[in-house]
Amino acid sequence: MFKNMAWSQPPNEDDHYINKNVNWVGKRFYVFYVFVIFVGAYLANVVLGTTVLNSFQVWTLVHVIHGIINFTVMHYVTGVPADLDNDEFHELSWWEQLDDGVAWTPMKRNLMIIPVVLFLVVAYFTEYDPMYLALNLCVLALVLLPKMPQFYRVRLNSSASFDEDDPTHPHSS
Amino acid sequence: MTSSKSHVPQDAEDQSLFTAFTTYMGFIVLFFFGHLRDTFGKLTGRSRFRDELLVKHVDEAPLLDPQGGAFYVRRLKHRMQDCFFRPISSRPGAWIDVMEQRVDDNGVRMETTGETKRCLNLGSYNYLGFADDWDSTCGEQVHAALKIYGPASCSAQGDAGAMSVHRELEEVVANFVGKPAAVVFNMGYNTNQLTLPAIAQAGSLLISDKLNHTSIVNGCRASGAKVMAFKHNMADDLERVVRKAIIEGRGKPGEVYRPWTKIIVVVEGIYSMEGEVCDLRAIVDVAKKYKCYTYVDEAHSIGALGKTGRGICEHAGVHPDEIDILMGTFTKSFGGMGGYIAGSQELIDYLRGASAGLLYSASLSPVVAEQVLRAFQIIQGEDGTTVGRDRLRAIKDNANYFRTKLKQMGCSVLGDDDSPIVPMMLFHSTKIAAFSREALDRDLAVVVVGAPAVPIYGGRVRFCISAAHTKEDLRMALKKISEITKVLNLRYTRSIFG
Numbered sequence: 001m002f003k004n005m006a007w008s009q010p011p012n013e014d015d016h017y018i019n020k021n022v023n024w025v026g027k028r029f030y031v032f033y034v035f036v037i038f039v040g041a042y043l044a045n046v047v048l049g050t051t052v053l054n055s056f057q058v059w060t061l062v063h064v065i066h067g068i069i070n071f072t073v074m075h076y077v078t079g080v081p082a083d084l085d086n087d088e089f090h091e092l093s094w095w096e097q098l099d100d101g102v103a104w105t106p107m108k109r110n111l112m113i114i115p116v117v118l119f120l121v122v123a124y125f126t127e128y129d130p131m132y133l134a135l136n137l138c139v140l141a142l143v144l145l146p147k148m149p150q151f152y153r154v155r156l157n158s159s160a161s162f163d164e165d166d167p168t169h170p171h172s173s
Numbered sequence: 174m175t176s177s178k179s180h181v182p183q184d185a186e187d188q189s190l191f192t193a194f195t196t197y198m199g200f201i202v203l204f205f206f207g208h209l210r211d212t213f214g215k216l217t218g219r220s221r222f223r224d225e226l227l228v229k230h231v232d233e234a235p236l237l238d239p240q241g242g243a244f245y246v247r248r249l250k251h252r253m254q255d256c257f258f259r260p261i262s263s264r265p266g267a268w269i270d271v272m273e274q275r276v277d278d279n280g281v282r283m284e285t286t287g288e289t290k291r292c293l294n295l296g297s298y299n300y301l302g303f304a305d306d307w308d309s310t311c312g313e314q315v316h317a318a319l320k321i322y323g324p325a326s327c328s329a330q331g332d333a334g335a336m337s338v339h340r341e342l343e344e345v346v347a348n349f350v351g352k353p354a355a356v357v358f359n360m361g362y363n364t365n366q367l368t369l370p371a372i373a374q375a376g377s378l379l380i381s382d383k384l385n386h387t388s389i390v391n392g393c394r395a396s397g398a399k400v401m402a403f404k405h406n407m408a409d410d411l412e413r414v415v416r417k418a419i420i421e422g423r424g425k426p427g428e429v430y431r432p433w434t435k436i437i438v439v440v441e442g443i444y445s446m447e448g449e450v451c452d453l454r455a456i457v458d459v460a461k462k463y464k465c466y467t468y469v470d471e472a473h474s475i476g477a478l479g480k481t482g483r484g485i486c487e488h489a490g491v492h493p494d495e496i497d498i499l500m501g502t503f504t505k506s507f508g509g510m511g512g513y514i515a516g517s518q519e520l521i522d523y524l525r526g527a528s529a530g531l532l533y534s535a536s537l538s539p540v541v542a543e544q545v546l547r548a549f550q551i552i553q554g555e556d557g558t559t560v561g562r563d564r565l566r567a568i569k570d571n572a573n574y575f576r577t578k579l580k581q582m583g584c585s586v587l588g589d590d591d592s593p594i595v596p597m598m599l600f601h602s603t604k605i606a607a608f609s610r611e612a613l614d615r616d617l618a619v620v621v622v623g624a625p626a627v628p629i630y631g632g633r634v635r636f637c638i639s640a641a642h643t644k645e646d647l648r649m650a651l652k653k654i655s656e657i658t659k660v661l662n663l664r665y666t667r668s669i670f671g
Contacts, residue, residue, distance in 0.1 A: 023628075024628060028190065028193040028195065031190065032194050032197050033194065035194065081204075081244040081245040100379075
């Protein structure tokens with residue numbers, strides 16, 4: 001079990017070759033992330049909350065959609081979109097590429113905190129109704145578990161890749 | 174997030190929140206639609222990238238790495254393919270003939286129509302204007318050399334390709350930069366790529382600026398030495414990296430301490446994507462304090478910086494003796510091709526036997542060498558005219574004028590004064606394509622830069638000012654750029670919305 005763990009020495013900042021797919025994350029991105037969630041929640045409430053769904057359902061819907069997008073973008077899709085330096089990231093999801101795979105860096109902690117806070121907010125607004133709480137907890141697990149270092153390189157049966165149909169690359173099993 | 178006039182957004186850290194948000198949104202939209210189209214293509218088989226998307230079973234391993242199969246190329250780059258790879262059909266002087274292209278199939282195929290468009294050239298490295306009136310300044314000597322030497326040297330310097338014109342050129346270069354000796358290569362990129370492996374090997378340490386050119390990065394990699402980077406142009410960070418390297422040595426923590434065989438600090442004179450001048454004095458002081466060697470790549474600064482064009486050393490007030498290896502190219506200011514290394518006599522003698530570029534690669538064409546020689550004579554005033562001096566002054570004046578006017582317009586302009594490279598930030602990847610097309614519509618030929626040459630949030634247009642541009646040309650260009658900035662909202666220092 002310990003073979004796959006990726007908590008080695010901190011990422012070497014002096015290393016010249018940095019993964020351009022992940023090195024742009026910064027404070028502005030976190031603000032943007034939270035901002036988009038708020039805007040999405042507001043729009044969902046305005047469009048759906050007053051017509052089709054009740055307030056609990058709207059919040060749960062926002063949480064579920066956030067969970068799906070989060071999981072797909074950060075954990076399902078692997079590889080890098082551009083033909084950068086080498087193929088070493090072909091099998092790694094975006095999350096695993098962050099900080100060279102080192103766990104518990106500030107960036108990773110921030111990206112873990114946001115879904116947790118969102119869950120708490122949604123739980124509050126659904127007034128801890130057991131049914132919605134259970135659903136939201138499942139979604140939180142879906143989002144949070146792959147971010148744990150124990151799940152480094154753990155895969156479901158299939159995963160999409162930016163260049164999965166490239167015949168030179170062996171498919172991951 | 175600020176709208177004060179004094180704050181200039183330089184890069185991602187400085188751009189306003191609005192710009193950051195819209196840049197992210199732009200990428201999200203592009204990626205979303207790209208994935209949507211890819212998924213549609215995979216499911217239905219109806220896509221112009223059918224060959225790349227559908228899984229094939231092949232009998233043999235494919236020869237070519239599918240560059241075009243990358244998502245980025247398929248869904249992002251092809252949308253703005255017409256902004257790059259534009260063919261020209263004239264000299265790259267102050268005015269240039271750009272061949273018009275018809276874009277088919279949404280960027281996958283491009284064909285030239287046969288028409289050309291006369292545009293103001295703000296993209297070529299024609300710093301001292303040698304491309305414009307070449308016939309009158311250098312033509313005679315070069316034609317004479319063509320008759321004597323022929324167009325090619327047909328051999329490497331180490332074999333039978335060392336010609337008298339090369340020796341002359343090497344002496345002139347060495348005198349010009351202030352070093353005892355110099356050696357000339359046939360290609361600027363190769364000068365870095367094939368010298369760094371000769372002077373650094375496994376066991377050495379190369380500390381290079383984070384934003385160094387690809388030729389330096391590849392040369393460092395090819396050398397087998399350990400490569401570390403320090404924050405762009407920050408002498409404090411260089412000191413931190415050097416101290417850490419010397420203290421920790423070659424091995425991992427816990428192993429026996431092994432010192433580095435040598436440490437070489439590699440910087441550039443002018444950084445071509447930022448237009449910034451190197452903080453050479455501070456960096457050389459740090460290197461000397463810890464007894465590291467310095468290697469300065471003057472590709473863009475030789476012939477363009479300094480009162481007499483002697484490059485970054487003259488500009489920064491550093492004596493050439495304080496720098497161990499000076500490298501430069503003849504492509505930019507001298508209207509030729511090739512590169513040089515200048516240093517001590519023993520370094521040059523060593524390189525002649527150790528660098529692959531001198532042993533296995535053909536030497537510089539004698540015609541080009543004569544052209545560069547003639548360019549040096551003009552710059553130093555040895556041809557009896559003041560053309561060189563006028564041009565050196567003109568390029569500084571033009572660059573400063575252009576830069577100041579752009580800043581007054583409210584644009585986010587990078588780089589230091591006197592630098593002939595004027596990059597203007599666009600930030601959004603979509604504005605990169607828009608700017609390029611708007612400029613071409615108004616007869617301006619510009620070079621826009623996007624990822625991966627610059628960070629994904631750092632799209633920019635890079636203007637290269639030449640001594641051949643007249644004030645009228647620049648004024649006209651500025652008027653047109655002013656229109657474009659209004660249309661595209663590029664005035665980032667004036668308002669947070671650009």
